[in-house]
Amino acid sequence: MDLAKLISTINSFLWGNLLLYLLCGTGIFFxxxxxxxxxxxxxxxxxxxxxxxxxxxxKAGKEGMSSFQSLATAVAAQVGTGNLAGAATAIASGGPGAIFWMWLSAFFGMGTIFAEAVLAQTFKVKDEDGQVVGGPAYYISQGTGSKAMAAFFAVAIIFALGFVGNMVQSNSIGDAFATAFDIPSLYVGIGIAILAGLVFFGGIGRIASVTEKIVPIMALFYIVSGLVVLGMHAENIIPSLKMIIQGAFNPKAATGGIIGATVKEAVRYGVARGLFSNEAGMGSTPHAHAVAKVKHPVQQGLVAIMGVLIDTFVVLNITALVILATGALDGQTTGIALTQSAFTKAFGSLGNPFVAVCLFFFAFSTIIGWYYFGESNIRYLFGVKGLTPYRVLVMLFIVLGSTLKVNLVWELADTFNGLMVIPNLIALLLLSKVVAKTLNEYDSGIN
Structure with a gap:
């Protein structure tokens, strides 16, 4: 058994059994x-x-950033390859019905992400450098008292997002640019690493400044372009929605057997790719929401819900409907190539370059967000002295990721995502009374 198959087997158990129920259950509970x-x-x-x-x-600084900058940083991480390549992978592997399970898990995930943001605000601290920091490692250690579980989470997220996750982002950009512009993936990876390093070494001020500009512009551009494609194939929108609903409960019937998926696979890929897309319950976005300068934790909890709305119910749906409405799904293409195929059917020879450019901005902004989430945990584990080695390592992983096989990188990402989800969800459930009490106080006008 090769490495990719071994990791895939582990993920099938992790996501097909344990995390599927734990994530959905936590969302329903909250x-x-x-x-x-x-x-x-x-x-x-x-x-x-x-x-x-x-x-x-x-300008953001040691005291944190504005609420909108925090949302932009969170959305920068959420809106990435999960919306372009991830949605396509879910459809190709689990059928159109996987999108339905993405919707459902995202709706309940709003309750989870609200809880994450409220706890991140409640337990934020200032580190040795005077920088406001927060996130699951902080609410796990302070709220539950388990420093071991906090350290496990911190290590898991550094690998899951800072290293392996950012390999996924550069991998997708490298593939897209190789297809669209015939540029070797390695060269693309080196270019991304250099650009990312310029932001990393600029600290929280540069991170907030870049994300608040890139995110609104790139999202609006992609949404408008997607709506143009759907307008060109308006007659297929309703049939596409029917494929999603039917495919959720009978995947083979929805595609005429092109996708040989089962209901379990539709659920598994829908929830797994949905999490990778909106990150609700993963424990990543709380790092951005922790440093928002707001009067009450609930205010940022509400802002966090908007991140899921934008990511899953707007941007991801655009990708899914474009793939289905254009008839690009053939059962053989997957990942970013499937998304490119869909836009090529609509825009002709401009389709590949369009997706490549969109993906660059989506994935690059995610690299910045995920780097920052990892940085918060480097500060937790090692203090300020760990920042420079971490920045250099992330840049190296970005280059490495651009050259690897896509299946292996995605499977590794699923594994490390799963490992970081577990301690975060345990802490959320243990601290649920704190979240409910904070919301009740806010509802009662106690600030």
Missing amino acids: TFKLRFVQIRKLKAIFSNAFGNFSIKGE
Whole structure:
């Protein structure tokens, strides 16, 4: 058995059994415990997220960043290859029905991500350098008292996102640029690493400045372009939605047997790729939400819900519907190549370059976000002295990732994502009373 198959077997158990139920169960638990906060606070979600919208906000520093900059940093991480390559992989592996399970897990995931952000705000601290930091390692160690579980999470996320996760991002950019522009993947990886390093070494101020500009522009550009494609294939939108619903419960019927997936595979790939896309419950986005300068933790919890709305219900749906409406699904193509195929059917020879450029901005912004999440945990484990070695290592992994086989990189990402999810979800459940109490205080006007 080769390495990719071995890791795939491990992931089938990890995601097909343990995490599938743990993630969905946690989301359902928080949704009911918080009385469907994602629905009853919908107006407040929008006002808190976009009330002070600006692509040139105040400069972030040691005291943290604005609420919108925190959202932009979180969305930078969420909106990446999971929306372009990940959605395509889910459809190719689990059938169109995988998208339905992405929707469902994302809806309940809003309850989970709200809890993550509230706890991150509640347990944030200042480190030896005077920098405000927070995230699961901090609420695990302070809230549950388990320093061992906090350290395990910190190590897992550094590998999951800072190293392996960023390999996924550079891998997808390298593949896309090789297809669209015939540029060797290695050269692309080196270029990405250099650009990323310029941001990494600029600290939190440069990270916030870059994400607040890139995220709104790239998301709007991709959404408008996707809507143009759907307008060109408007007659296929309803049939595509039917394929998604039917495929959730009968995958083979939805594609006429092109995709030989089972319902279990549709659920497994939908939830796994959905998590990789919106990151609810993963323990990643709380690092960005922890440093937001807000008056009450619940305010940032509501902003965090917006991140899932943008990622899954807007950007990811655009990709899924474009693939299905254009008829690009053939049962053989997967990953970013499937997304490129869909846009090529609509835009002709401009399709490949379009997706390559979009993917560059999506994935590059994710690299910045994931680097920052890892940095917060480097600070937790090693302090300021660990930052320079970490920055250099991330740059090396970016170059390495651009040259590897896509299946192996994605499988490794799933494994490390799973390892970091477990301690985070345990802590969330143990601290659920803190989240509920904080929300009740906010609802009662106690700030």
